[in-house]
Amino acid sequence: MADDLGCWNIADLHAKARRRLPLGIWEYLERGVEDERGMARNRDALDALKFIPRVACNVENIDTSCEIIGVPSTAPIAIAPTGAAGLIWHNGDLHLARAAAKAGIPFTISSASTMDVEQIAEVGGKLWFQLYMWEDKELSYGVLERAYVLGCETLFVTLDLPVMPNREYLYRNGYGMPFALNRNNMLDVMMHPRWLLGVMGRYALGGALPAQANLPPNLKSNIMKSSKPGTVFRQADLDWEAIKILRDKWPGRLVLKGILHPDDAETALNVGADGVLVSNHGARSLDHSIAAIDALPAITDRVGGRMSILFDSGVRRGSDVVKALALGADGVLVGRAALYGLGAAGEAGVSRMLDILQDETRRVMGMLGLTDTGAIGSQVLAPR
Ligand SMILES: Cc1cc2nc3c(=O)[nH]c(=O)nc-3n(C[C@H](O)[C@H](O)[C@H](O)COP(=O)(O)O)c2cc1C
Structure with missing residues (x-):
């Protein structure tokens, strides 16, 4: 496994990203609630x-490729x-998106991205699209039409944020929406000149600060300004009819x-x-x-074989990755691990993250005596 970054596992990428990013951005990436x-x-x-x-299984040729929701991928x-x-x-x-396309794995575009779906889709590869509903639902329906035409094959509707999560550190750091500059975060940013020049400096040179990019041009407002009417995410009224x-x-x-609940999986x-x-x-x-x-086994028992099951x-x-497949997932998604790679070295860091995870998956399969992902099942796990 070649490495130009001095990163041998995801924890190394985590440490590298942490050094590069101002505390406020790092906490947004890393923390929970x-x-x-x-x-x-x-x-x-x-x-x-x-x-x-298992031993003596001839694992000379291990193939990590598989299909995830009907899309071929070089790894699950x-x-x-x-x-x-x-x-x-x-x-x-x-x-x-570029690192995912080069690795031959799917990439999910967030509806909250700071580049619009048109710009990202130009990269090609296997693209999925994720939706949060804006207050004005027509805006959300509009972006869906664009995403589909641009080749996003699968839509992910995120349901686990019916109300705003309690991320206290964002407010403490002045990283709410809009961003509020204060003495602490100004100092924090100044102490990370690589980030300041390499990220914000380049946006400033291009004449536009990051904004909710998937909104129509007249409704976009950059991170320093309040959202325009209808353009805040609002999901409290989402129900099965929606x-x-x-x-x-x-x-x-x-x-x-x-x-997380098998009844919800069945209703889905x-x-x-x-x-x-x-x-x-x-x-x-x-x-x-x-x-x-811990939620995965009951959901696999209930709907496995009748619909795709993914895990993150x-x-x-x-x-x-192998544990999730053993419990019935068809594939896993990575959130922070991808952002550690991105924060450490941009595309090269994301590629490195994918190499590491794929290599580790292959290695674990070998140790378990398995040569293809389809053979990963509950037999590889010790009884709980
Ligand atoms: C910084 C950050 C931003 C995220 N933004 C979104 C988002 O826009 N839409 C969404 O559905 N999930 C979002 N998520 C959640 C991820 O899609 C994913 O569920 C989660 O990161 C998986 O856990 P992991 O970070 O431990 O891999 C975000 C996660 C992080 C860390």
């Missing part, structure tokens, strides 16, 4: 799963939607993101969704929610 018990719970639950290796890994990647690296979404409307409007595959199936993403938003929504990996929240190693 409230007392931040959920992030540790996600990790503890993944770490508690143990493999039982995709990049999760993450808004505001453009604050971590200049035009960050392009860097994420999901049915989205199902009717979206001609491609539909995945509901943030499902009944309203015509093609898949669910078992996720607690990386512990960024409800601090005391069940660990996402806490994936940092190839072993996590």
Whole structure:
């Protein structure tokens, strides 16, 4: 595994990104909500799963490729939607999309991105689109039409933020919407000149600060200004009837993101969704929610074989990927790991993150005596 960055695992990319980014941006990327018990719970639950290796299985040729919601991928890994990647690296979404396309894995465009879907779709590759509903629903329906025409094959509707999550540090740091400059965050930014010049400096030279890019031009307002009427995300009124409307409007595959209860997975199936993403938003929504990996087995039991099941929240190693597949997922998404790569070195860092995870996945498969991802099942795990 070649490495020009001095990063041998996701934790190395994490440390490198931390050094480059101002505290306020770093905390936006890294932290959870409230007392931040959920992030540790996600990790503890993944770490508690143990493999039982098999020997003498001839694992000379290991193939990590697979299909995720009907899309061929070189590994059972995709990049999760993450808004505001453009604050971590200049035009960050392009860097994420390019690295994913080069690696041959799917990339999910966030509706909260600071580049619009047209700009990102130019990269090509396997593209998915994630939706949060704006207050003015017609704006959201409009962006769906554009995303579909531009080649996004699957729509992820994020359901685990019905109300605003309690991210106290954002307000403390002055990183709410709009951004509020204060003595602390000004100092913080000045102490990170590489970020200041390489990210904000380049936007300033281009004449435009980052904005909610997927809004029509007359409704966009940059991060220093208040949102225009109708353009704040508002999901409190989302119900299954609203999901049915989205199902009717979206001609491609539909995945509901943030499902943790088997009854919700079953209802998702009944309203015509093609898949669910078992996720607690990386512990960024409800601090005391069940660990996402602990929710996976009951959902697999209920809807497995009848719809696609994806997993995210806490994936940092190839072993996590294999564990999720063993519990019934068809693939996993990575959020923070991708942003660590982005924050460390832009596209090269994201490529490095994907190399590391793919290599670790291959290695774990070899240790378990498996040569293709389709063979990963509950037999690889010790009884709990
Ligand atoms: C900085 C950041 C921004 C995010 N933005 C979005 C978003 O715009 N839409 C969304 O559905 N999920 C968003 N998420 C959640 C991710 O899609 C994903 O569910 C989560 O990061 C998975 O956990 P992990 O970070 O441990 O991999 C975001 C996560 C992070 C860390």
